[in-house]
Amino acid sequence: MQIIDGKKTASEIRLALKEKVSSAVMKYKKPIGLAVILVGDDAPSKIYTANKAKACNEIGIQSFLYRLEDGIPQEEILALIDRLNRDDAVNGILVQLPLPKRYDESNILKSIDVNKDVDGYSAYQIGRLNLGKPELVSCTPLGVLTLLDTYQIPIEGKEAVVVGRSNVVGKPVAQLLLSRNATVTICHSRTQNLAEHTRRADILIVAAGRAKMITGDMVKRGVVVIDVGINRDEHGLCGDVDFDSVAPKASYITPVPGGVGPMTIAMLMTNTLKAYELQNGR
Numbered sequence: 001m002q003i004i005d006g007k008k009t010a011s012e013i014r015l016a017l018k019e020k021v022s023s024a025v026m027k028y029k030k031p032i033g034l035a036v037i038l039v040g041d042d043a044p045s046k047i048y049t050a051n052k053a054k055a056c057n058e059i060g061i062q063s064f065l066y067r068l069e070d071g072i073p074q075e076e077i078l079a080l081i082d083r084l085n086r087d088d089a090v091n092g093i094l095v096q097l098p099l100p101k102r103y104d105e106s107n108i109l110k111s112i113d114v115n116k117d118v119d120g121y122s123a124y125q126i127g128r129l130n131l132g133k134p135e136l137v138s139c140t141p142l143g144v145l146t147l148l149d150t151y152q153i154p155i156e157g158k159e160a161v162v163v164g165r166s167n168v169v170g171k172p173v174a175q176l177l178l179s180r181n182a183t184v185t186i187c188h189s190r191t192q193n194l195a196e197h198t199r200r201a202d203i204l205i206v207a208a209g210r211a212k213m214i215t216g217d218m219v220k221r222g223v224v225v226i227d228v229g230i231n232r233d234e235h236g237l238c239g240d241v242d243f244d245s246v247a248p249k250a251s252y253i254t255p256v257p258g259g260v261g262p263m264t265i266a267m268l269m270t271n272t273l274k275a276y277e278l279q280n281g282r
């Protein structure tokens, strides 16, 4: 069994990006910028946005962090996004989720210029992915595929089972696997006999948000397991996979923490560079 080390992979990607960013900036003679909008005081969101700004600084992308009070009228958020949409110094725009309940999340996300949608949440970017012409793909799913590729895990022709069908993880992961010619099964909360599906998997991606729900008896020997889940139990952080019972049967497995998590920010940086290049006519 081999551990898929997301932390190491992400740090190698960030290092390589630093060079790519510097040559892109030289080529197009203008800086790359990412705007991050944080509304309210949610503690984890503050950490995530600070980490995003730190990653930008580390690789040479300018970061613009907008911290807005919870209670600010929605029109003002929309006006800020409109301004950022038209600002040449901003190549990517990200609204940190979840927004406080009072706001219409989908309306706010919809107002982001699709060419600056580095989170890949817009109908346009999702549509491109589904048409097999991906441009800016949602960061966590892209991180999952990048981990499989980094560890040279074959995808074509394999039985891939995805547990979870959210728009931000499950569905785009399934589309990416399909585009790489896996045979894909998507499971969700109404799936009957989940274990019958997961036991068929050569590649098992779990993004359900249920602590340790996949146990050793639910997988076959040699399976590659990517655990996207981040949960907190009495011992601290854990994934959706019961690592102790699944790892002995797996050929490859991601730990939690240190698996998919660190890849998400690395992919955000990758997408910001890509958006910049697309905007500059690459």
Ligand code: NAP
Binding pocket: 140, 163, 164, 165, 166, 167, 168, 169, 170, 187, 188, 189, 190, 191, 194, 207, 208, 209, 210, 213, 228, 229, 230, 231, 260, 261, 262, 264
């Ligand atoms: P979500 O929107 O809550 O979706 C969860 C999905 O899992 C739903 O499709 C749900 O089915 C399905 N599900 C729930 N319970 C199930 C069960 N018992 N059996 C089978 N399927 C079940 O969550 P998400 O945003 O996709 O995130 C999933 C997990 O990944 C969470 O733990 C989240 O914290 C984590 N995450 C991690 C990262 C990262 O950077 N590592 C990024 C994003 C998310 P229905 O559709 O039928 O309800």
